[in-house]
Amino acid sequence: GRIQRSENAPVLYDYRDLNIPLLEKMFQKRNRFYNKLAKSGTVKSFTECFLKFEEDRFYIDNQTNAYPISVLDLNVNVERFNDDVIWKIRMSKFDEETGVAFAEILSYKSYVSKQPSQLSLPLLPIEQIKFRTIDTSGLLRSVVLKKTLVNPKPASEIEPPVFYMAEPTETYTAEPTVIYTAPPAVEQSWAFERIIKIPFQQIRFKNGSVEMKFYLSAIGKDMDIKIFNADVRAEFESIKEYFAKVFKTKSINVQLSVKHNGTKVLSYEAASEEINEINAGIIDSLRFEFVKKNFMKFRDQAEHKAVQTFDDLRHTNKEAGVLLQNETALMDELLKMGSAKHFLQVKYLAAKHEAAILKLRFILQPFSFVFLLAGESKYHLVWETLDREEATYLWRVDKNKEALQSAVKDIEISLLKMKEDGRIAYIKNAPSNFSRIIHDYGDVQKGFIEWKGLLEERLV
Secondary structure (H helix, E strand, O other): OEEEOOOOOOEEEOOOOOOOHHHHHHHHHHHHHHHHHHHHOOOOOOEEEEEEEEOOEEEEOOOOOOEEHHHEEOOOOEEEEOOOOEEEEEEEEEEOOOOEEEEEEEEOOOOOOOOOOOOOHHHOOOOEEEEOOOOHHHHHHHEEEOOOOOOOOOHHHOOOOOOOOOOOOOOOOOOOOOOOOOOOOOOOOEEEEEEEEEEHHHOEEEOOEEEEEEEEOOOOEEEEEEEEOOOOOHHHHHHHHHHHHHHOOOEEEEEEEEEEOOOOEEEEEEEOHHHHOOOHHHHHHHHHHHHHHHOOHHHHOOOOOOEEOHHHHHHHOHHHHHHOOOHHHHHHHHOOOOOOOOHHHHHHHHHHOOOOOOOOEEEEOOEEEEEEEEOOOEEEEEEEEOOOOOOEEEEEEEOOHHHHHHHHHHHHHHHHHHHHHOHHHHHHOOOOOEEEEOOOOOOHHHHHHHHHHHHHHHOO
C-alpha cells in the first residue's frame, strides 16, 4: 500500500487478496493505519463510491466481489434491479464492530468513475448498508419488486372441475405423448469473506477443536464455526484467561469464508493463527504463567493442613489439575523461577527426591517442600523453603515403611507447632534425629557448594 500526497487530500492505493492468508494479514495491519489516518483527519472520512447492479447482486466501484442485494436496507421486497442501474453514494459512517455502513444516495442514475476514492468501501468488511433517506420514485425506477398474491382463496373454497364423457364419433389413432423434463433449477448462492474477531470468553474448547458462534447478517441468524487443532483439550475451557495473556490479546482473529443462499449456510472455511499456534510450547508457557501467578496464593486455600501433596493442591484448584499433570510438572515450573533464594538447593533436592517411595510434600506458608533422600542405612526428610531465608531442616528416619509414615505425621505436627510457638522454641526441644544447615547468602554459588557438602556428610 502507498499514500500519494499532494496539495489536495491524500489518495490511498492498496491491494487486497482474501485468498492468501499472509497477504490478508498484512493488509489488515495497513488498514488499521488507514483508519487512524481517517480518524485524525489526514484523509477524508466521507467516501463517495458507485454501486453497480446486476440482477440480484451489486458491485462496489470496480471491484470483482459481488454482494447480494439483501445487504442493502431498502425496506421493500426487491426481486432484482433493472439493467444498467448505477447509484452514486456517500458513506458517512462505518461501524467496525457490526460491519454496518451508513450512507446517503447522491444519484440514482450515474456512471462509474475511474478516479480512486478515499478509504474506499471495498477495503471495509461490509455486512449491511443503511441509507439515511431513499427517494421512492428513484428506487422504483431502479428495481423490480417481488410479486405477491392478494387474498388468495383457501384450497377448501376452490370447486373441483367437472368432466363429461363424450360419445366417440369416429375412430382415430392417438399420437404418442412426449413428456419434457425441465432441467433442475440451480440454487443461487453468495460468498461472504471477512476477518472477524472473537473474544476468548466466547470460545468453547473441545477435544481436538474450538467452537464459536458468529452472527451472519446475510441470513439473519448465528452460524456455528469449528476450527480443528489436535493439541486442544476440553479442559482448557477453565483456563481461557491464560491464553489471552500468552497471546497478549483478548480476541482471536478468524479468517472466515462462507457460502450461503440468503437463508442458510451452505459451506464455510475458517482458520485462526492463534488457534493454530496452540501446541506443546504454548501449553508450557501457560503452565509457567499459571504457576508464577498462583503458587504463592496456594497458601490461602488450605491453611488448616500444614503439609499437602500435589493431589491436595489439584483438588482445591481446578486450574492446577488442567495444566499440571503431576508433582514433577509443578516442580519443573517452579524451578524456572531462577531468582528464588534457594533455587539451587531446591533443584538439587528435587533431583535426589525418592518419588517412588514418597510423594513430594508442599508447605503452603511459607511455600516450601519436604523431600525424601535415601542414605546407605537411613532415610532423611529434608524441609527447604523456596524463597525465604530459613535454614534447611533434616530429620533422620529408620529405613522402613512404618517408621517413614510415622515420621511424616510427626513432621506435620512439628510444623504446626513451629507456626504457633516459633522455630526457636522447637529447636530448643528438638528430637535427637533432628539437625539443620544454615545458608550463606554472601556468595550464592559458594554458599550452595558449602551447603551441599554439609548435607552429603549427614546422608548416612
